[in-house]
Amino acid sequence: MAKELKELTPRSVSYSQWYQDLVIKADLAENSAVRGCMVIKPYGYAIWEKMQRILDDKFKETGHSNAYFPLFIPKSFLSKEAEHVEGFAKECAVVTHYRLKTNHDGTGVVVDPEAKLEEELIVRPTSETIIWNTYRNWIQSYRDLPILVNQWANVVRWEMRTRLFLRTAEFLWQEGHTAHATKDEAESEARQMLEVYADFAEKYMAMPVVKGVKSASERFAGALDTYTIEGLMQDGKALQSGTSHFLGQNFAKAFDVKYIDKTGKSEYVWATSWGVSTRLMGALIMSHSDDNGLVLPPKLAPIQVVIVPIYKNDEQLKLIDEKISGIVAGLKSLGISVKYDNADNKKPGWKFAEYELKGVPVRLAMGGRDLENNTIEVMRRDKLEKETVSCEGIEAYVKNLLDDIQENIFKKAFDYRTANTVSVDSYDEFKQKIEDGGFILAHWDGTAETEELIKNETKATIRCIPLEGDKTPGVCMVTGKPSAQRVVFARAY
Amino acid sequence: MAKELKELTPRSVSYSQWYQDLVIKADLAENSAVRGCMVIKPYGYAIWEKMQRILDDKFKETGHSNAYFPLFIPKSFLSKEAEHVEGFAKECAVVTHYRLKTNHDGTGVVVDPEAKLEEELIVRPTSETIIWNTYRNWIQSYRDLPILVNQWANVVRWEMRTRLFLRTAEFLWQEGHTAHATKDEAESEARQMLEVYADFAEKYMAMPVVKGVKSASERFAGALDTYTIEGLMQDGKALQSGTSHFLGQNFAKAFDVKYIDKTGKSEYVWATSWGVSTRLMGALIMSHSDDNGLVLPPKLAPIQVVIVPIYKNDEQLKLIDEKISGIVAGLKSLGISVKYDNADNKKPGWKFAEYELKGVPVRLAMGGRDLENNTIEVMRRDKLEKETVSCEGIEAYVKNLLDDIQENIFKKAFDYRTANTVSVDSYDEFKQKIEDGGFILAHWDGTAETEELIKNETKATIRCIPLEGDKTPGVCMVTGKPSAQRVVFARAY
Numbered sequence: 001m002a003k004e005l006k007e008l009t010p011r012s013v014s015y016s017q018w019y020q021d022l023v024i025k026a027d028l029a030e031n032s033a034v035r036g037c038m039v040i041k042p043y044g045y046a047i048w049e050k051m052q053r054i055l056d057d058k059f060k061e062t063g064h065s066n067a068y069f070p071l072f073i074p075k076s077f078l079s080k081e082a083e084h085v086e087g088f089a090k091e092c093a094v095v096t097h098y099r100l101k102t103n104h105d106g107t108g109v110v111v112d113p114e115a116k117l118e119e120e121l122i123v124r125p126t127s128e129t130i131i132w133n134t135y136r137n138w139i140q141s142y143r144d145l146p147i148l149v150n151q152w153a154n155v156v157r158w159e160m161r162t163r164l165f166l167r168t169a170e171f172l173w174q175e176g177h178t179a180h181a182t183k184d185e186a187e188s189e190a191r192q193m194l195e196v197y198a199d200f201a202e203k204y205m206a207m208p209v210v211k212g213v214k215s216a217s218e219r220f221a222g223a224l225d226t227y228t229i230e231g232l233m234q235d236g237k238a239l240q241s242g243t244s245h246f247l248g249q250n251f252a253k254a255f256d257v258k259y260i261d262k263t264g265k266s267e268y269v270w271a272t273s274w275g276v277s278t279r280l281m282g283a284l285i286m287s288h289s290d291d292n293g294l295v296l297p298p299k300l301a302p303i304q305v306v307i308v309p310i311y312k313n314d315e316q317l318k319l320i321d322e323k324i325s326g327i328v329a330g331l332k333s334l335g336i337s338v339k340y341d342n343a344d345n346k347k348p349g350w351k352f353a354e355y356e357l358k359g360v361p362v363r364l365a366m367g368g369r370d371l372e373n374n375t376i377e378v379m380r381r382d383k384l385e386k387e388t389v390s391c392e393g394i395e396a397y398v399k400n401l402l403d404d405i406q407e408n409i410f411k412k413a414f415d416y417r418t419a420n421t422v423s424v425d426s427y428d429e430f431k432q433k434i435e436d437g438g439f440i441l442a443h444w445d446g447t448a449e450t451e452e453l454i455k456n457e458t459k460a461t462i463r464c465i466p467l468e469g470d471k472t473p474g475v476c477m478v479t480g481k482p483s484a485q486r487v488v489f490a491r492a493y
Numbered sequence: 494m495a496k497e498l499k500e501l502t503p504r505s506v507s508y509s510q511w512y513q514d515l516v517i518k519a520d521l522a523e524n525s526a527v528r529g530c531m532v533i534k535p536y537g538y539a540i541w542e543k544m545q546r547i548l549d550d551k552f553k554e555t556g557h558s559n560a561y562f563p564l565f566i567p568k569s570f571l572s573k574e575a576e577h578v579e580g581f582a583k584e585c586a587v588v589t590h591y592r593l594k595t596n597h598d599g600t601g602v603v604v605d606p607e608a609k610l611e612e613e614l615i616v617r618p619t620s621e622t623i624i625w626n627t628y629r630n631w632i633q634s635y636r637d638l639p640i641l642v643n644q645w646a647n648v649v650r651w652e653m654r655t656r657l658f659l660r661t662a663e664f665l666w667q668e669g670h671t672a673h674a675t676k677d678e679a680e681s682e683a684r685q686m687l688e689v690y691a692d693f694a695e696k697y698m699a700m701p702v703v704k705g706v707k708s709a710s711e712r713f714a715g716a717l718d719t720y721t722i723e724g725l726m727q728d729g730k731a732l733q734s735g736t737s738h739f740l741g742q743n744f745a746k747a748f749d750v751k752y753i754d755k756t757g758k759s760e761y762v763w764a765t766s767w768g769v770s771t772r773l774m775g776a777l778i779m780s781h782s783d784d785n786g787l788v789l790p791p792k793l794a795p796i797q798v799v800i801v802p803i804y805k806n807d808e809q810l811k812l813i814d815e816k817i818s819g820i821v822a823g824l825k826s827l828g829i830s831v832k833y834d835n836a837d838n839k840k841p842g843w844k845f846a847e848y849e850l851k852g853v854p855v856r857l858a859m860g861g862r863d864l865e866n867n868t869i870e871v872m873r874r875d876k877l878e879k880e881t882v883s884c885e886g887i888e889a890y891v892k893n894l895l896d897d898i899q900e901n902i903f904k905k906a907f908d909y910r911t912a913n914t915v916s917v918d919s920y921d922e923f924k925q926k927i928e929d930g931g932f933i934l935a936h937w938d939g940t941a942e943t944e945e946l947i948k949n950e951t952k953a954t955i956r957c958i959p960l961e962g963d964k965t966p967g968v969c970m971v972t973g974k975p976s977a978q979r980v981v982f983a984r985a986y
């Protein structure tokens with residue numbers, strides 16, 4: 001691949017084209033032959049695997065186990081919870097037949113009309129219905145509760161306009177589904193998982209998030225409360241990055257799931273569900289990357305350190321190889337993932353551009369003079385700053401540098417968000433400010449009507465009613481009616 | 494759950510009922526509301542996760558990366574490789590529509606006839622076609638090769654008669670798909686992955702396997718050679734446990750995937766694919782378990798050691814708790830997974846039966862007298878043998894015991910296989926011996942006709958032409974024609 005092929009459309013020219021270029025050129029994902037479905041390429045998948053491993057560990061630390069439920073949902077299940085079917089029955093892949101047969105003219109295969117299913121199957125858009133139908137048989141008494149289960153799976157929601165990672169017909173996710181004896185316990189679970197997501201976003205993805213609760217019209221279909229973490233992308237748009245739902249007894253009632261409590265009474269079970277998806281890849285990319293390519297937080301980078309030799313001849317390369325092998329071993333012993341790229345068919349300049357594009361946090365380069373001086377050149381991807389340091393203690397130096405990069409990326413994103421969060425008191429000012437992007441904190445009267453009006457006139461939605469921060473009451477910027485606290489508005493992905 | 498509910502049908506009464514009972518009662522899996530699709534329960538999934546982690550590490554050690562390809566395959570793709578379509582187009586889930594709508598009478602949802610797909614989508618039964626369609630764009634020159642990719646995914650093959658783990662409509666698996674510049678390299682890859690599977694089966698699952706190559710009629714649809722590992726279950730039936738396919742240039746030709754070699758010539762790419770599935774769970778269960786429940790090899794047991802206190806009162810329990818907490822810490826520091834079950838609502842006898850059923854390799858129990866004597870009771874699940882040992886050095890003792898159990902389980906299965914493998918020279922003897930089950934080594938003339946005749950008359954199939962062992966030529970037991978070596982016959986799952 002020639003170097004020019006790697007050049008990205010600058011963000012200032014077109015943010016959405018920059019994003020598209022970056023996802024493709026950094027080998028993260030691509031569109032497939034199936035409309036709306038993506039191929040996640042090995043480099044992109046390696047980042048997703050890191051996310052999965054960390055989240056999975058957190059789920060297990062908080063007492064959850066993994067399980068697996070069917071891909072298909074009988075059509076009738078979707079109708080059992082009234083709001084749920086409204087939200088999910090619209091865009092879905094429907095399996096109607098279970099066999100193909102050879103075409104009579106020998107040109108391929110056709111659907112066998114005799115193999116029609118009695119009841120159509122829906123490819124799961126989310127699994128509440130099939131899971132609560134299963135839980136009915138798992139739960140008899142309070143001793144069977146809580147059930148704390150998570151599933152890693154693919155889901156399908158038919159989407160007309162898709163964008164790699166951000167909105168695809170098929171995506172990968174995890175969905176937790178828990179069952180509890182009491183309302184309080186279920187609510188605590190939903191909040192706990194919100195905290196797990198927020199912690200993951202901030203500590204690992206280096207993406208600051210606002211934690212809050214959704215307004216009624218933005219809730220998950222079938223939930224009583226939807227908690228959310230909202231990130232702010234570099235173009236000033238919000239991205240919902242994870243949600244945790246308190247489902248009340250809606251699904252227990254829809255699927256008749258009751259338990260006998262300690263006093264012998266029969267009660268409906270309380271539920272939560274919570275999920276994050278490959279959409280997080282989009283959030284990660286858009287939070288930190290620049291016109292040179294990806295910027296990855298070290299904690300999620302598949303390769304944390306790359307080392308490139310710069311040499312005149314084979315003899316010199318051999319000396320550098322020897323020197324570097326000690327450094328590689330030292331870095332690995334500190335748990336750092338490192339790649340030594342001494343491939344002979346690419347020039348150092350090509351490699352530098354490639355690893356910048358792919359967001360490798362630290363690049364080390366060693367040439368003939370470095371070899372003589374026992375030094376090495378260190379480049380940090382986040383700031384694109386170079387310095388030459390001694391090979392003595394380079395391992396500890398790099399380890400500290402990785403920590404520093406992780407912090408710096410977070411701080412940069414945090415400062416960006418701070419600079420792009422404003423409080424606004426009049427609707428006129430709101431309409432002006434919303435054009436600049438960012439989060440707007442404003443008072444709202446709590447009605448769906450006002451929310452709808454604002455959305456129609458400005459394309460801004462209520463991202464959440466924040467759980468933390470200023471709780472001072474005020475008056476709605478549109479209607480002047482009382483408002484309990486400011487809420488977060490933004491245009492969103 | 495009362496104790497009698499845990500009792501299994503003895504293997505001697507009905508092996509298949511025993512299997513079904515065990516899968517359900519040990520909380521491994523159950524049938525779902527969707528015909529042929531299973532729910533993998535947390536305990537079963539925990540075993541599968543251990544398998545996944547070990548296999549995934551082995552794939553990465555041998556240079557592979559994970560990626561993800563679409564769930565759906567355009568119908569026309571299946572027809573592109575002539576043999577492949579014959580093998581896979583028959584039983585598959587077909588998506589024909591992408592939307593539901595509310596029924597006009599308000600009773601649920603119906604398929605929206607206006608949302609019919611122009612081309613039907615098949616839920617992947619295996620991914621060669623969609624992947625090779627993708628590889629066409631990834632491969633231009635020899636520098637792009639090899640591609641060494643694996644995917645963990647769900648697949649669907651519509652099955653009329655299903656059995657939990659062994660044959661289900663939806664199952665979980667991994668499928669490796671590699672692309673190579675030369676025939677030799679692709680063949681080596683296919684063989685290498687066979688070795689990876691065999692090593693996993695024997696070292697981790699403690700299941701001895703025969704490595705071999707399939708006869709032409711038992712090959713994967715579209716392969717030039719299918720390598721297989723075959724295990725022998727306790728009822729004398731064979732279970733194909735993993736396959737690795739040398740695909741030649743079939744898929745490259747079907748999807749027009751060429752590369753420019755070093756001399757500038759355009760050549761078709763060589764391919765392999767290889768996979769193991771949740772079927773391995775069935776193999777694991779049937780290799781070792783007994784009428785008391787699961788017997789798990791320590792390397793795959795989610796809980797390796799369970800500790801149960803036996804106490805008269807709270808005061809005594811407190812003393813045991815204290816004593817045990819040191820042992821738990823010691824075991825954990827050796828990397829052993831341990832559960833201390835001091836739950837007050839279950840009796841020790843109930844717990845003993847429960848952990849036997851679930852196949853926990855080692856059970857420790859401590860009562861009042863043990864506390865006085867600084868001893869602990871140790872029970873090994875594989876032999877159901879108990880002894881009382883000193884608490885001094887118990888951690889190392891348990892660690893050695895786990896190793897011993899792992900070896901013993903393998904040895905037992907190995908001895909069983911040895912005792913149930915016979916060489917047979919006449920077809921009459923073959924027909925007699927096949928009724929006893931086991932592997933039969935016999936000469937075969939290499940023709941599909943003879944193979945078919947034997948299958949029709951005896952229900953035995955050629956499991957494989959073994960790669961190792963006796964290679965002496967002979968004459969076919971049926972036709973008397975020349976045979977290059979003995980092959981392995983058995984009745985199979």
Ligand SMILES: [Zn+2]
Nearest residue numbers: 082083222250
């Ligand atoms: Zn509802």
Ligand SMILES: [Zn+2]
Nearest residue numbers: 575576715743
């Ligand atoms: Zn073919």
